[in-house]
Amino acid sequence: MASAVTPPAGTPRSTDGAPVRSDRSPWNWLLLVPIVVPLLVPIYNRVEPTLFGWPFFYWVQLLFVGLGVLTTVLVYRATRRSPADQAAARAAVTRDAAARTTDDRTGGH
Amino acid sequence: MDGVNVVELTIVIVFFLIVTVMGFVASRWRRAESLMHLDEWGLGGRNFGTWVTWFLLGGDLYTAYTFVAVPALMFGAGAAGFFAVPYTVVIYPLVFLVVIRLWSVSHVRGYVTPADFVRARFDSPGMALLVALTGIVATMPYIALQLVGIEAILKAMGVEGELPLIVAFVILALYTYNSGLRAPALIAFVKDTLIYLTIIVAVIVIPVKLGGWDAIFGAAEEKFSAGTGAGVLLPATGQLGYATLALGSALALFLYPHSITGVLAASNRDVLKRNMSALPVYSLALGFIALLGFMAIAAGVTPIGEDGNTIVPVLFQEMFPSWFAGIAFAAIGIGALVPAAIMSIAAANLFTRNIYKEFLKKDATPKQEAQVAKIVSLVVKFGAVAAILFIDPQFSIDLQLIGGVIILQTLPAVALGLYTRWLHRGGLIAGWFAGMLAGLVMLYNIPRLGPDGTVVREHFGGSSFALSKLGLDVASSVYTGLLALLANLVVAVLVTVLLRAMKVSDGVDATAESDYTAEREDPTFRDLPDPLESAPPGVAGERATRR
Numbered sequence: 001m002a003s004a005v006t007p008p009a010g011t012p013r014s015t016d017g018a019p020v021r022s023d024r025s026p027w028n029w030l031l032l033v034p035i036v037v038p039l040l041v042p043i044y045n046r047v048e049p050t051l052f053g054w055p056f057f058y059w060v061q062l063l064f065v066g067l068g069v070l071t072t073v074l075v076y077r078a079t080r081r082s083p084a085d086q087a088a089a090r091a092a093v094t095r096d097a098a099a100r101t102t103d104d105r106t107g108g109h
Numbered sequence: 110m111d112g113v114n115v116v117e118l119t120i121v122i123v124f125f126l127i128v129t130v131m132g133f134v135a136s137r138w139r140r141a142e143s144l145m146h147l148d149e150w151g152l153g154g155r156n157f158g159t160w161v162t163w164f165l166l167g168g169d170l171y172t173a174y175t176f177v178a179v180p181a182l183m184f185g186a187g188a189a190g191f192f193a194v195p196y197t198v199v200i201y202p203l204v205f206l207v208v209i210r211l212w213s214v215s216h217v218r219g220y221v222t223p224a225d226f227v228r229a230r231f232d233s234p235g236m237a238l239l240v241a242l243t244g245i246v247a248t249m250p251y252i253a254l255q256l257v258g259i260e261a262i263l264k265a266m267g268v269e270g271e272l273p274l275i276v277a278f279v280i281l282a283l284y285t286y287n288s289g290l291r292a293p294a295l296i297a298f299v300k301d302t303l304i305y306l307t308i309i310v311a312v313i314v315i316p317v318k319l320g321g322w323d324a325i326f327g328a329a330e331e332k333f334s335a336g337t338g339a340g341v342l343l344p345a346t347g348q349l350g351y352a353t354l355a356l357g358s359a360l361a362l363f364l365y366p367h368s369i370t371g372v373l374a375a376s377n378r379d380v381l382k383r384n385m386s387a388l389p390v391y392s393l394a395l396g397f398i399a400l401l402g403f404m405a406i407a408a409g410v411t412p413i414g415e416d417g418n419t420i421v422p423v424l425f426q427e428m429f430p431s432w433f434a435g436i437a438f439a440a441i442g443i444g445a446l447v448p449a450a451i452m453s454i455a456a457a458n459l460f461t462r463n464i465y466k467e468f469l470k471k472d473a474t475p476k477q478e479a480q481v482a483k484i485v486s487l488v489v490k491f492g493a494v495a496a497i498l499f500i501d502p503q504f505s506i507d508l509q510l511i512g513g514v515i516i517l518q519t520l521p522a523v524a525l526g527l528y529t530r531w532l533h534r535g536g537l538i539a540g541w542f543a544g545m546l547a548g549l550v551m552l553y554n555i556p557r558l559g560p561d562g563t564v565v566r567e568h569f570g571g572s573s574f575a576l577s578k579l580g581l582d583v584a585s586s587v588y589t590g591l592l593a594l595l596a597n598l599v600v601a602v603l604v605t606v607l608l609r610a611m612k613v614s615d616g617v618d619a620t621a622e623s624d625y626t627a628e629r630e631d632p633t634f635r636d637l638p639d640p641l642e643s644a645p646p647g648v649a650g651e652r653a654t655r656r
């Protein structure tokens with residue numbers, strides 16, 4: 001069944017030549033925080049403490065935006081591929097773009 | 110021309126002309142050999158980087174609905190309207206891991222729509238048809254909603270009649286036909302620049318003019334203390350509805366065809382991951398936009414002709430000099446054009462791939478596909494104009510919420526399908542029917558209440574379903590979409606167990622496990638025949654053909 005691939009180090013090839021990869025990482029659990037916290041309405045449905053005249057209910061929910069950014073950035077950075085792998089992806093983008101564009105444009109981006 | 114604000118109108122028309130030129134020129138941007146392929150016309154070459162994707166998805170997800178209907182809801186209903194903020198916070202961590210799997214499998218197999226994926230994954234043209242139909246039906250009111258934004262600014266500027274609306278949409282339809290997804294991607298730069306400019310100025314200027322944030326929240330507190338007594342907070346009975354609406358809307362957003370179009374147009378997985386962190390900048394702007402509703406209360410704004418959607422344009426008119434109000438109106442107007450274009454492209458892709466090619470002309474060439482999609486995008490836009498001219502736009506936000514309820518019913522096939530094939534294709538179809546039926550019956554039984562508690566409209570009055578109607582002894586409401594999804598999942602699981610016990614075949618999976626984690630540089634099936642042209646080769650066949 002799906003989602004049964006284990007993540008060996010590097011990117012070894014399976015029998016058919018496709019790279020075996022995985023998205024699994026303990027860091028992914030962090031993503032639960034910004035999903036659960038904004039849904040716990042009773043903990044923030046109040047006026048005090050206010051900030052610059054804003055009731056708690058409003059400013060704290062805008063703060064949750066920052067919480068979401070922080071956790072997704074953390075997870076992204078912690079699970080990021082090696083610079084060489086990222087360069088390979090960029091090279092593939094350029095390669096495909098060059099294959100698609102007309103002759104007068106092949107030189108540049 | 111009596112009563113028309115000439116300065117505002119001139120500025121709006123100038124910006125409209127600029128984006129029209131950009132819309133047509135876009136066909137030459139990152140030019141491909143030919144636009145007559147769905148990968149090009151419908152997905153912009155599948156090659157957008159981080160910045161373009163940020164503007165495209167931002168322009169796509171945060172629409173004129175944002176600018177007009179959310180503050181209108183805050184103006185009319187208070188704190189409940191702020192659900193848009195937790196909704197757009199929860200969404201990105203929720204789909205962070207999901208969209209990259211969808212991107213990878215679509216990249217490897219060349220899928221253009223979510224229904225392409227469902228067809229191959231579950232070996233089920235029937236379920237794919239249901240996904241396509243649901244997507245098209247849910248998108249139509251969403252496009253109509255964009256027109257409501259344009260209508261609101263036209264009313265505020267004193268422009269009468271439907272003609273300007275029709276002209277704007279005809280021009281939009283023509284450059285979308287011409288340039289495909291490249292047009293909204295390019296115009297989104299203008300849209301978002303104008304929107305951020307407007308928001309920053311509004312958040313600085315308006316509170317100063319109104320006597321500070323204390324005065325703004327104070328005015329809202331006074332208005333809403335009269336009814337439920339909850340003031341600027343949620344009443345105790347409204348909290349569950351708030352959280353479930355935020356969660357349900359978040360689950361629904363990336364099932365919409367136009368969101369998936371934006372995702373598949375990205376050039377690689379890292380582009381999407383980075384955008385999950387960068388897109389919340391729009392959510393922050395959305396929070397401030399929502400509070401324009403309270404600013405309108407403090408400023409004593411009265412909507413034009415009882416159309417609540419006009420409060421933001423009227424507020425801008427009262428607070429800003431004409432020239433800046435014109436810029437703000439242009440932001441709303443262009444904010445309507447970008448998503449409307451992407452939505453019509455997404456609906457056209459669905460029709461072409463999963464109805465036309467699947468059932469009407471199986472041997473269609475890529476060129477014919479692109480031609481059909483272009484024509485369908487025109488039809489979809491004219492349908493939306495017709496809908497807005499004949500349906501009461503006051504209820505635009507509810508139309509969108511109904512669309513959210515039905516699009517959620519594709520979650521088991523599209524989203525769960527990215528992780529597991531355990532659900533049987535027959536179970537998915539049965540679940541879809543159960544969820545749709547439950548959702549529509551519940552929506553039919555929701556009345557709209559006036560401010561004094563009397564029933565204004567008996568049916569389809571909203572999307573929050575009172576639990577007391579299910580015999581539960583509580584005063585809370587829950588978002589209908591989640592309840593309908595629950596019914597969907599229960600039926601899908603039961604029917605799956607039944608079909609497996611009866612040993613009914615669940616077809617062949619035309620995807621391989623490694624497809625879901627593929628990166629841009631990995632080999633793809635581009636050069637092989639289209640997956641819809643032949644029966645799925647299955648895992649054994651794949652091994653042989655894979656490069």
